[in-house]
Amino acid sequence: MSLKDTIAAIATPQGRGGIAIIRVSGSQALEVAKTLTGITPKSRYAYFSRFSLNDEVVDEGLLLYFKSPNSYTGEDVIELQGHGGNIAPHRVLNAVLSIPGVRMAEPGEFTRRAFLNNKLDLTAAEAVEDLISAGSESAAKAALASLEGSFSDKLNELTEDLTTFRMRLEGCLDFPEEHEDFFDSGKAEKDLIKLKTLAETSLKIASQGVKLNEGARIVLAGSPNAGKSSLLNALAGTEKAIVTNIPGTTRDVLTAEIEINGVPVTITDTAGIRDTPSDEIEAIGIKKAINELKKADLVLFMIDGSSEAPDAHATLKKILNYEVNPSHILIIVSKSDKERCANTKALLESEPFANMPKVMSSTKVDGGLKELRQELSNALGIIPSEGVFSARRRHTLELQETINSIQRAIDILETGDLVLCAQEVREAQDHLGTITGKVTSDDLLGKIFSTFCIGK
Numbered sequence: 001m002s003l004k005d006t007i008a009a010i011a012t013p014q015g016r017g018g019i020a021i022i023r024v025s026g027s028q029a030l031e032v033a034k035t036l037t038g039i040t041p042k043s044r045y046a047y048f049s050r051f052s053l054n055d056e057v058v059d060e061g062l063l064l065y066f067k068s069p070n071s072y073t074g075e076d077v078i079e080l081q082g083h084g085g086n087i088a089p090h091r092v093l094n095a096v097l098s099i100p101g102v103r104m105a106e107p108g109e110f111t112r113r114a115f116l117n118n119k120l121d122l123t124a125a126e127a128v129e130d131l132i133s134a135g136s137e138s139a140a141k142a143a144l145a146s147l148e149g150s151f152s153d154k155l156n157e158l159t160e161d162l163t164t165f166r167m168r169l170e171g172c173l174d175f176p177e178e179h180e181d182f183f184d185s186g187k188a189e190k191d192l193i194k195l196k197t198l199a200e201t202s203l204k205i206a207s208q209g210v211k212l213n214e215g216a217r218i219v220l221a222g223s224p225n226a227g228k229s230s231l232l233n234a235l236a237g238t239e240k241a242i243v244t245n246i247p248g249t250t251r252d253v254l255t256a257e258i259e260i261n262g263v264p265v266t267i268t269d270t271a272g273i274r275d276t277p278s279d280e281i282e283a284i285g286i287k288k289a290i291n292e293l294k295k296a297d298l299v300l301f302m303i304d305g306s307s308e309a310p311d312a313h314a315t316l317k318k319i320l321n322y323e324v325n326p327s328h329i330l331i332i333v334s335k336s337d338k339e340r341c342a343n344t345k346a347l348l349e350s351e352p353f354a355n356m357p358k359v360m361s362s363t364k365v366d367g368g369l370k371e372l373r374q375e376l377s378n379a380l381g382i383i384p385s386e387g388v389f390s391a392r393r394r395h396t397l398e399l400q401e402t403i404n405s406i407q408r409a410i411d412i413l414e415t416g417d418l419v420l421c422a423q424e425v426r427e428a429q430d431h432l433g434t435i436t437g438k439v440t441s442d443d444l445l446g447k448i449f450s451t452f453c454i455g456k
């Protein structure tokens with residue numbers, strides 16, 4: 001894959017639609033325009049034209065030209081806006097690709113070139129893809145904030161402060177007498193603590209950004225008839241799952257997309273877990289249920305509070321055996337509109353249930369899920385806050401490393417080893433640089449851009 005090639009791709013989704021855009025970027029873009037339309041376009045002008053190759057008209061539409069460096073990629077870019085559908089855009093793309101030196105773009109290659117040509121930093125480049133795949137309004141807003149620089153501004157500010165600090169530190173090493181006050185007043189330590197706090201604030205916001213971006217998975221589990229499918233329907237606001245009073249109604253895995261404080265959440269209903277399935281189908285359903293549990297961020301373990309629950313303890317044990325983290329389990333005591341069963345109440349007050357978080361719920365009365373909704377948000381660690389920017393796990397890991405380096409620099413200050421201290425500050429800067437792309441490797445870029453869609 002050479003960055004010198006001219007690349008092309010359909011930038012709009014597959015399927016029926018009014019318009020499809022074929023994007024071409026690279027030194028031959030203008031030649032492609034001339035070959036297909038006979039026009040030598042002026043930058044930022046639109047031309048209506050036929051698109052033809054060897055006298056055959058492949059489509060017609062608009063030609064746009066963005067002259068380097070004022071384009072998305074920073075290179076010469078043309079857009080051919082033709083008709084949508086399953087065939088027409090491919091006819092235009094094939095015509096473009098038949099021109100020697102033009103090849104199909106790799107996933108994310110347009111944005112990769114934009115990054116390499118300094119049109120945007122790495123957090124903004126990642127935000128482009130996050131915006132495209134946003135699963136909720138809040139996630140889209142956060143991705144746009146990152147794209148517009150909210151995240152990188154914070155990181156750049158912190159990097160600049162770290163640079164200033166390091167310059168003073170290095171000044172102390174070279175000219176100790178001129179910088180005495182820096183250490184005498186304990187200013188250096190105060191400065192570092194301030195920088196650490198700044199990094200911690202960014203980490204907090206970024207962690208929320210990761211949640212918005214990735215969404216969360218909740219899985220409903222428990223004995224048959226506990227009310228799992230009813231809860232899925234109530235949370236999703238549709239009658240998605242079949243509900244009956246026959247134990248073993250749900251067999252297959254069913255999912256619904258919901259939103260909790262702006263975070264897109266996939267909620268999964270599963271077959272009730274029991275040792276004596278009524279047939280082979282239910283047995284397969286139970287196996288599938290257990291598989292889902294392993295993928296959950298949060299398992300809602302449902303226990304019908306109005307009836308005896310003799311299997312609850314054994315079922316919980318089974319779940320814990322399947323690599324489910326106990327801190328990822330929330331006990332839902334369902335059917336709270338009905339009279340509570342004294343034995344089940346006692347069971348829930350005894351070990352191991354006594355110390356587990358519990359919430360009462362009812363899908364039969366108004367407001368029966370109010371407490372549950374709030375608890376779901378808490379259990380998933382969602383803190384609704386203004387000014388969230390989208391972020392990824394690699395960002396939060398690097399921010400944590402930044403904080404660790406600053407903390408080490410603080411600890412070293414006490415020993416008076418300023419060289420080592422400066423080294424830790426430098427490391428903190430490098431971790432920040434890995435987030436924005438100032439410090440980067442081909443491997444990292446390959447990993448990031450390969451998950452993009454083609455044409456972006």
Ligand SMILES: Nc1nc2c(ncn2[C@@H]2O[C@H](COP(=O)(O)OP(=O)(O)OP(=O)(O)O)[C@@H](O)[C@H]2O)c(=O)[nH]1
Nearest residue numbers: 224225226227228229230245248249250272362363
């Ligand atoms: N009173 C009352 N009944 C409920 C409530 N939730 C569910 N039910 C009833 O309990 C029965 C079982 O509900 P489901 O939602 O099908 O239970 P399930 O856990 O999905 O059952 P399986 O699919 O068999 O594992 C149905 O008759 C529901 O109407 C509730 O909050 N209050």
Ligand SMILES: [Mg+2]
Nearest residue numbers: 228229249250
């Ligand atoms: Mg069910």
